[in-house]
Amino acid sequence: xxxxxxxxxxxxxxxxxxxxxxxxxxxxxxxxxxxxxxxxxxxxxxxxxxxxxxxxxxxxxxxxxxxxxxxxxxxxxxxxxxxxxxxxxxxxxxxxxxxxxxxxxxxxxxxxxxxxxxxxxxxxxxxxxxxxxxxxxxxxxxxxxxxxxxxxxxxxxxxxxxxxxxxxxxxxxxxxxxxxxxxxxxxxxxxxxxxxxxxxxxxxxxxxxxxxxxxxxxxxxxxxxxxxxxxxxxxxxxxxxxxxxxxxxxxxxxxxxxxxxxxxxxxxxxxxxxxxxxxxxxxxxxxxxxxxxxxxxxxxxxxxxxxxxxxxxxxxxxxxxxxxxxxxxxxxxxxxxxxxxxxxxxxxxxxxxxxxxxxxxxxxxxxxxxxxxxxxx
Ligand SMILES: C[S@@+](CC[C@H](N)C(=O)[O-])C[C@H]1O[C@@H](n2cnc3c(N)ncnc32)[C@H](O)[C@@H]1O
Numbered sequence: 353x354x355x356x357x358x359x360x361x362x363x364x365x366x367x368x369x370x371x372x373x374x375x376x377x378x379x380x381x382x383x384x385x386x387x388x389x390x391x392x393x394x395x396x397x398x399x400x401x402x403x404x405x406x407x408x409x410x411x412x413x414x415x416x417x418x419x420x421x422x423x424x425x426x427x428x429x430x431x432x433x434x435x436x437x438x439x440x441x442x443x444x445x446x447x448x449x450x451x452x453x454x455x456x457x458x459x460x461x462x463x464x465x466x467x468x469x470x471x472x473x474x475x476x477x478x479x480x481x482x483x484x485x486x487x488x489x490x491x492x493x494x495x496x497x498x499x500x501x502x503x504x505x506x507x508x509x510x511x512x513x514x515x516x517x518x519x520x521x522x523x524x525x526x527x528x529x530x531x532x533x534x535x536x537x538x539x540x541x542x543x544x545x546x547x548x549x550x551x552x553x554x555x556x557x558x559x560x561x562x563x564x565x566x567x568x569x570x571x572x573x574x575x576x577x578x579x580x581x582x583x584x585x586x587x588x589x590x591x592x593x594x595x596x597x598x599x600x601x602x603x604x605x606x607x608x609x610x611x612x613x614x615x616x617x618x619x620x621x622x623x624x625x626x627x628x629x630x631x632x633x634x635x636x637x638x639x640x641x642x643x644x645x646x647x648x649x650x651x652x653x654x655x656x657x658x659x660x661x662x663x664x665x666x667x668x669x670x671x672x673x674x675x676x677x678x679x680x681x682x683x684x685x686x687x688x689x690x691x692x693x694x695x696x697x698x699x700x701x702x703x704x705x706x707x708x709x710x711x712x713x714x715x716x717x718x719x720x721x722x723x724x725x726x727x728x729x
Contacts, residue, residue: 403656428454528597684714
């Protein structure tokens with residue numbers, strides 16, 4: 353890492369989003385994508401690959417003879433498929449040194465006359481012409497982590513023809529009540545860390561003559577944040593979803609602005625659909641659709657979903673927000689949920705989530721409302 357140098361320290365602003373130091377962003381975010389190891393992980397995700405492959409090859413009319421822009425081409429896979437589907441020209445933009453591997457791959461597949469790999473960040477580069485299609489795989493955990501959609505919006509506003517098509521064209525975020533043994537495990541880990549702290553305080557007093565117990569509270573807060581308030585990656589089994597899933601955000605990739613995705617705010621109702629179980633938290637996932645545009649629709653609409661599944665799990669899994677302690681619930685209990693996700697002030701690619709939940713039992717009795725804060729790191 354760190355082999356990358358942009359000439360000077362620059363900052364960029366994205367439609368009201370906070371200023372971002374590009375060198376810091378490179379060190380914190382882009383560096384992982386410069387490893388083939390990481391690209392391979394994405395290239396091995398069959399659900400992801402099949403969706404993009406089918407979206408392109410079952411909608412060749414959107415690609416044949418057209419000019420395509422692949423935002424964040426990585427290994428070059430989407431650009432190569434676009435060329436194979438008959439594109440006249442493909443601009444494949446990649447910020448990291450992965451661009452070199454993409455160029456090699458393009459050449460080795462004899463597509464160098466069609467695919468032009470451009471190393472640089474989307475926000476900085478210029479293209480010689482406008483494009484008919486923008487294709488990109490920009491989705492992070494729970495859709496918006498990484499904030500890469502900002503770059504796609506920037507590309508769209510600058511380079512997409514008025515008649516152009518977005519691949520994918522739509523995205524949605526989902527949330528549902530879940531049960532999970534992780535809630536007990538994480539509580540155990542956190543308690544273990546505190547037991548260890550108390551021993552440490554005692555030892556430090558005994559052997560080194562300093563009483564550190566005044567730091568117990570901040571240490572506890574730090575550990576709780578780490579074990580209990582950090583959203584967990586999980587591939588949930590569908591049986592772990594114990595209530596009705598709700599859509600909390602819908603994005604039209606052709607019209608959404610950065611402002612539209614800075615925050616996700618939703619109040620919604622759900623109800624428990626399982627007899628006598630524990631509400632251990634909430635699971636969040638997303639789907640995207642390839643529908644073309646209203647006046648130039650897909651011949652075959654394709655969906656890529658990251659919902660809990662036995663056979664079709666993805667590398668995105670789901671993000672789980674755990675409730676401590678879990679709450680006994682049963683079929684027919686109603687949940688009144690408020691959800692707010694915003695970008696972390698320290699790092700615009702990470703998210704903070706607040707979930708409020710009021711439980712109205714099927715008997716009509718309501719439990720004291722909960723309010724929890726989480727971090728998607
Ligand atoms: C999730 S990966 C997808 C890679 C490839 N398109 C695929 O589907 O396998 C996103 C890629 O976009 C690149 N990227 C993210 N933001 C970018 C930007 N603003 N300009 C250029 N590349 C960017 C990352 O370095 C990474 O390689």
